[in-house]
Amino acid sequence: MQQLEAAIFDLDGVIVDTAKFHYQAWRRLAEELGFAFSERENEQLKGVSRMESLELLLRAGGITDLTEEQKEDLASRKNEWYKEYLQTLTPADVLPGVADFVGQLRSQGIGTAIASASKNAPLILEKVNIRPLFDAVVDGNSVTRAKPDPEVFLQAARLLGADPACCCVFEDAAAGVEGAVRAGMRVVGIGDSGLLARAHLIVTSFEQLEPVYLLNHIGIAGHAGGEASE
Ligand code: B16
Numbered sequence: 001m002q003q004l005e006a007a008i009f010d011l012d013g014v015i016v017d018t019a020k021f022h023y024q025a026w027r028r029l030a031e032e033l034g035f036a037f038s039e040r041e042n043e044q045l046k047g048v049s050r051m052e053s054l055e056l057l058l059r060a061g062g063i064t065d066l067t068e069e070q071k072e073d074l075a076s077r078k079n080e081w082y083k084e085y086l087q088t089l090t091p092a093d094v095l096p097g098v099a100d101f102v103g104q105l106r107s108q109g110i111g112t113a114i115a116s117a118s119k120n121a122p123l124i125l126e127k128v129n130i131r132p133l134f135d136a137v138v139d140g141n142s143v144t145r146a147k148p149d150p151e152v153f154l155q156a157a158r159l160l161g162a163d164p165a166c167c168c169v170f171e172d173a174a175a176g177v178e179g180a181v182r183a184g185m186r187v188v189g190i191g192d193s194g195l196l197a198r199a200h201l202i203v204t205s206f207e208q209l210e211p212v213y214l215l216n217h218i219g220i221a222g223h224a225g226g227e228a229s230e
């Protein structure tokens with residue numbers, strides 16, 4: 001059996017609940033454009049790039065006649081609101097169980113990385129003061145192809161010197177789960193099982209997860225080798 005070498009974490013919706021701020025900002029933009037945008041429709045925007053998110057939002061509102069310049073302008077307005085909401089973040093916003101879980105993996109010699117589609121990842125990591133828990137960060141500033149492309153996960157594995165087949169990804173979005181599967185990695189979905197069906201294991205929170213449980217449920221062995229025992 002392969003051994004777990006690295007754990008790669010999505011940021012928005014996995015480490016910190018910034019997904020709600022993205023939704024608030026997109027909903028505000030939709031209201032300004034004259035249509036309502038539901039939380040259900042917003043699910044599709046999770047994990048995908050800012051411009052792709054805008055395209056999905058405009059499609060939901062039936063808006064088809066904008067120039068590239070107008071779209072850039074709308075996306076940057078949304079981003080200004082989003083960054084305004086991010087100012088309220090503090091270390092207390094790190095989701096329950098995350099810091100303990102990541103710390104336990106590190107103490108077992110497992111490499112850790114962030115793999116996020118967000119160009120705001122550096123700001124978010126600084127606001128919640130969690131950067132020291134990760135050996136590497138790959139985000140929307142360093143990738144050329146957005147999730148579900150596997151690029152962000154493969155870059156993270158490369159930085160950690162890990163074989164993709166020995167990496168486990170933690171993701172809250174269908175696009176991210178798909179990207180991690182395409183990268184040849186094991187995937188733990190965080191959240192709604194209906195939306196993350198391709199993940200190898202689904203949990204609702206890191207409070208439910210311990211390294212031993214993880215190893216026993218994703219078909220990968222512990223760093224020291226052998227089967228984990230619960
Ligand atoms: P930004 P993740 C993703 O982050 C979000 O889930 C997605 O909703 C957002 O559109 C994307 O980042 C880009 O974010 O506008 O801040 O560059 O989940 O991959 O950490």
Ligand code: MG
Nearest residue numbers: 010012013172
């Ligand atoms: Mg996410």
